[in-house]
Amino acid sequence: KNxxxxxxxxxxxxxxxxxxxxxxxSVGISALHWLQQHPGGGIVSLFMLSSGKKKHGRLxxxxxxxxxxxSLHITASHPRDSAVYICAVSNFGNEKLTFGTGTRLxxxx
Amino acid sequence: GAxxxxxxxxxxxxxxxxxxxxxxxLDFQATTMFWYxxxxxxxxxxxxxxxxxxxxTYEQGVEKDKFLINHASLTLSxxxxxxxxxxxxxxxxxxxxxxxASRYYEQYFGPGTRLTxx
Numbered sequence: 001k002n003x004x005x006x007x008x009x010x011x012x013x014x015x016x017x018x019x020x021x022x023x024x025x026s027v028g029i030s031a032l033h034w035l036q037q038h039p040g041g042g043i044v045s046l047f048m049l050s051s052g053k054k055k056h057g058r059l060x061x062x063x064x065x066x067x068x069x070x071s072l073h074i075t076a077s078h079p080r081d082s083a084v085y086i087c088a089v090s091n092f093g094n095e096k097l098t099f100g101t102g103t104r105l106x107x108x109x
Numbered sequence: 110g111a112x113x114x115x116x117x118x119x120x121x122x123x124x125x126x127x128x129x130x131x132x133x134x135l136d137f138q139a140t141t142m143f144w145y146x147x148x149x150x151x152x153x154x155x156x157x158x159x160x161x162x163x164x165x166t167y168e169q170g171v172e173k174d175k176f177l178i179n180h181a182s183l184t185l186s187x188x189x190x191x192x193x194x195x196x197x198x199x200x201x202x203x204x205x206x207x208x209x210a211s212r213y214y215e216q217y218f219g220p221g222t223r224l225t226x227x
Binding site for chain 2: 035041042043045048096100
């Protein structure tokens with residue numbers, strides 16, 4: 001079993017739909033990261049969070065430390081949101097990231 | 110946010126030659142940089158952790174003599190793929206953390222280098 005599990009693996013939705021991507025982890029962490037990778041390959045760090053909720057534009061990330069679960073939400077989804085979204089965790093005293101397998105999101109106009 | 114650059118973005122080389130990939134933090138000092146490789150439709154795989162002024166720490170299964178990492182300054186780390194083989198063809202990505210007093214390290218990723226070995 002992977003230390004970081006994401007679901008769904010693939011998600012196709014219509015433009016405007018509310019999107020939720022889930023991430024569960026089985027290890028102790030100091031922080032959880034949500035990353036976005038576009039088809040060209042570049043990776044953008046969307047959020048780093050250790051508790052509660054963060055919001056940036058149409059993106060919202062939440063984490064429940066007790067349940068070891070995080071969600072990434074996208075409101076009013078747009079075709080430009082199409083990308084692979086990756087959940088990663090960092091451990092106490094260790095800067096290395098452990099990655100989930102990613103969720104491939106496709107938003108259809 | 111902080112910017113990390115990689116050079117080159119794409120490189121094609123012949124089997125048996127060596128290729129150097131540079132990773133630079135442009136507007137911050139990075140005491141630690143990470144090198145990853147990614148195969149198509151797979152997640153990132155950490156190859157090594159590069160610390161400025163010291164030897165890199167390689168992950169299990171990564172050949173240190175084949176993937177030479179040098180972190181000569183606080184803004185530059187290089188990965189050299191020596192005696193490249195077609196199976197080394199992959200997407201190589203670096204990241205650097207912003208460090209600081211906080212225990213929580215934000216990581217900034219480079220745009221990646223696509224290596225093709227013919």
